[in-house]
Amino acid sequence: AQHIVIAIDGPAGAGKSTIGKLLAAQLGALYIDTGAMYRTVALKGFRLGVIHPSDPPEPLNPEQEARLSEIARTTAITLAGDPFHLQVFADNEDVSEDIRLPVVSRYASIVSAIAGVRSALVAQQRRMGAEGTVVMDGRDIGTHVFPDADVKFFLDASVETRTERRYAEQRARGVDCTREQTRLDVLERDRRDYNRAIAPLRRADDAIWLDTSSLSPEEVLQKMLAFIQERL
Numbered sequence: 496a497q498h499i500v501i502a503i504d505g506p507a508g509a510g511k512s513t514i515g516k517l518l519a520a521q522l523g524a525l526y527i528d529t530g531a532m533y534r535t536v537a538l539k540g541f542r543l544g545v546i547h548p549s550d551p552p553e554p555l556n557p558e559q560e561a562r563l564s565e566i567a568r569t570t571a572i573t574l575a576g577d578p579f580h581l582q583v584f585a586d587n588e589d590v591s592e593d594i595r596l597p598v599v600s601r602y603a604s605i606v607s608a609i610a611g612v613r614s615a616l617v618a619q620q621r622r623m624g625a626e627g628t629v630v631m632d633g634r635d636i637g638t639h640v641f642p643d644a645d646v647k648f649f650l651d652a653s654v655e656t657r658t659e660r661r662y663a664e665q666r667a668r669g670v671d672c673t674r675e676q677t678r679l680d681v682l683e684r685d686r687r688d689y690n691r692a693i694a695p696l697r698r699a700d701d702a703i704w705l706d707t708s709s710l711s712p713e714e715v716l717q718k719m720l721a722f723i724q725e726r727l
């Protein structure tokens with residue numbers, strides 16, 4: 496069988512994971528949520544007392560950065576299950592729920608700017624991508640992790656749409672938050688992801704750009720399948 500890599504990048508709430516899962520199921524591919532890996536490092540940082548959450552977040556000092564890089568190097572992060580029941584394990588502990596907390600989202604984008612964290616996780620992502628046909632979602636998959644990916648997508652949507660999706664998702668999880676808080680979190684995370692020094696969020700020159708604001712997941716999926724057929 497052919498070994499294919501499909502990269503999906505874009506900002507928070509653009510629909511990457513919803514679509515990535517549908518696409519992986521359709522193609523019989525492995526779905527790899529790289530954001531879950533950055534989230535896991537941030538969560539472990541809280542648990543081990545390396546990060547002390549504050550609002551607004553304090554910048555991390557070099558010692559914290561070194562310890563977080565060590566966490567990224569030494570934690571066995573595994574993604575298991577089928578695309579629709581994805582489970583994330585950190586050293587055999589199921590962290591699938593906890594990594595979705597808003598405070599973890601916020602700190603994941605701070606932790607993800609650390610060079611040592613990125614190099615450790617990118618190495619793992621490249622190993623995972625070598626195992627078979629994969630759909631990998633993140634911020635730097637098409638630009639950095641797999642610059643030679645077979646097909647690259649960049650999903651985007653208006654801030655309003657992305658806020659609405661995140662808000663609905665959080666409410667469904669029982670997280671207590673307001674629309675305005677969610678909007679500010681989304682904007683703050685975008686700002687950090689687009690502006691960091693290492694592998695910032697950017698559309699690869701050869702990525703197919705799709706605005707999902709007024710499209711249903713099924714419509715986005717059909718467009719992507721058409722592009723994939725054309726390119727492969």
Ligand code: C5P
Pocket residue numbers: 507529530531533534600603604605607608632633634635636684688
């Ligand atoms: O995709 P998700 O929202 O779960 O990602 C959480 C955070 O992890 C992002 O805001 C981003 O800072 C970071 N991330 C990254 N590179 C990736 C995937 C996620 O920097 N490939």
